[in-house]
Amino acid sequence: MTTISPALPYPGASDQATPEETDPQGVFSLTEYADRLARVQELMHERGMASLVVVDPANLFYLTGYNAWSFYMPQAIIVPAAGPAHLFARAMDAQGAHHTCCLGPEQIHGYPEHYVHRPDIHPWDWITERALEIGVLEDGAEVVIGVETDAHFFSPRGFLALHGRIRQASLIDSHELVNWVRVIKSPQEQTKLLLAGRIATAAMTIGLEGVLAGAPQYEVVSEIQRAQAFGTPGVGGDYPAIVPMLPTGASAGTPHLTWSQQSLRSGEATTIELAGVHDRYHAPLARTVSLGEPTPRLRDCSEAVAEGLTAALDIFTPGTTGREVHAAFIACIERRGFFKESRIGYSIGIGYPPDWGERTVSLRAEEETPLAAGMAFHIILGMWQDNWGYETSESVLLTPTGHALLTDVPQGLLVKP
């Protein structure tokens, strides 16, 4: 395994050698954004798209730095074949977009307040008309417009409003074009991931300390949430795309339960799944704690998974496919009588609620994409059984010759008295 120096320069640090012009919050250099846009437009060209309608908040952030909790209202970036992208958002959000977004004022458009939550008109009526008017959307018989039709925060009604105003051009699914451009992380992004990993390490350490018989679940989570925002010295945390999950006892047999009013009980196992986040980059991490001696079956499962993880990491290097990684893990656990139907990991990077996955490369039987340096994955080994479960994970960055773990928390089942 290659080890990455944790002292990678952090953009914005005072000892940075060549200060570059950045977005308003100093998160990325303008050169970086220009490069991202160029790669998106290049792919658009290959696929014959005259425009691309982008609605995923992570893609908005990736392309322009735009970052606000405004995605509960319709908003989009429309990328033309050439020239700058344009942001469309509710007027009150458009007005403040320059605090985070690297677009100029003439590329930011706010729809009026009276379009909000109305049965007769929809913000996408306005967005489409304005986009046609300024030419970032074009309606013609030969024109192809890519649309993120399976992203979060684009409602069918919004899509139908867009569709209804485009009379001649073809709307085609984007097939996550921008998400696929995001798969390889630049050095600046890798630094964000490393910092997110340190925050995950800190938050998980505190979470594991809090798992005690009799502790109410909400108390354990309260300390985790404090640690997630507090970050590590000098490096604040950002909000995670998913709140800490705490399946415990019988409910550990299912993956996505959030915490409850119940207390942790001796004799039960509890899983903590959380992410450290910095500047929207996520390093997720899961561990399981047994309060008291684990059942033989849980012990067995944790050992099988540990072997599987080792086998998966052994080949986790550029050139290997997701299918091969998956097969290495599955072979180990099946030898010990365990089975898993769902994928064992997915590409990570920028995350916004409700998901920190990139929706591109998965570690599963059908995945033929080869791993490459600069990719990052959450390898998540969730074994959800009838009324019990075991879960452990690692966030991993691909290096030119191997990989590096983003976090540093002892692996395996933690047994506490």
Next chain:
Amino acid sequence: MTTISPALPYPGASDQATPEETDPQGVFSLTEYADRLARVQELMHERGMASLVVVDPANLFYLTGYNAWSFYMPQAIIVPAAGPAHLFARAMDAQGAHHTCCLGPEQIHGYPEHYVHRPDIHPWDWITERALEIGVLEDGAEVVIGVETDAHFFSPRGFLALHGRIRQASLIDSHELVNWVRVIKSPQEQTKLLLAGRIATAAMTIGLEGVLAGAPQYEVVSEIQRAQAFGTPGVGGDYPAIVPMLPTGASAGTPHLTWSQQSLRSGEATTIELAGVHDRYHAPLARTVSLGEPTPRLRDCSEAVAEGLTAALDIFTPGTTGREVHAAFIACIERRGFFKESRIGYSIGIGYPPDWGERTVSLRAEEETPLAAGMAFHIILGMWQDNWGYETSESVLLTPTGHALLTDVPQGLLVKP
């Protein structure tokens, strides 16, 4: 103003007189769920709907108690004209749905893992086919199916998969049918809101204490997030639909910025907007703090808003319309030279990311719905100006004869040295 006793019985409390059968987590009685379903089916009947496709996680929780962070994958409840609702979710989530959901196993359907994130097939292919097969969806020339086409977490691609498999029936927009049933809160729900209000009070008190010159924003938020989950003695907090927002200094001129790596500065104003949450019920609250003497304009604005809030609350009683409340507020601030385009409040109750609004009744010029006992609102007075802002809010429950505030934090601009 009517005052509600804070000692309203809390379901699940040991001194509860008549223990009723509840959902698996003891959040609501089964009678309550039966009543909710009956009211939804009555409205469906009035509108001639044979089925209703429900995707909003808040509506899933309202109708069945189903509660998990699984909404990043396609899921739905389909309500037939008569008989029980059916839940459709990813297999790994369907398997654990009985931990929170009051439906029987024969009403819970899990789509196979290989439908996840695939370019060729979509979970909504499976959901639609299964729903047709078991008869909760019917495809016929005279059949009308209501669909939540403007809810979060229903992608255009998902909708098109549904649409493509329904050959004869008409799909019509639900116009937020279930959300409108949610508008009047039952006594059990009102208790949740009161407990959420207490948590909001605790979290805001801690947040306001943390606003100090030199404090990094993420540190202030870390204590707020701890308090939100910790709750108040014996009553744990749940996760908020929106993370704490902390517009500060020049960025206070825009409403939805989340916290950053910056520190708070003397001479600047900072707004905290957060929610207390209990069992998914939200009591949002906003306050603004000036570090040092406020500018005359900010002082003016806070006083105008205080007068406007008093005028709005004076008539905040059953029978008044949202239009009248809005007009009372606007008249006060305009007399003092302030203007506001956006609505001044919205109905609240259950919330899931990315929004804690119910998307039904708004407090705005066009709103003719009369207020009624059991409704609850977030009255949010956000004055977003060029490079500065002021924001304050109250969460308010309508009683038979007036209203009660859900939280207890001194109103007005807080000035700290």
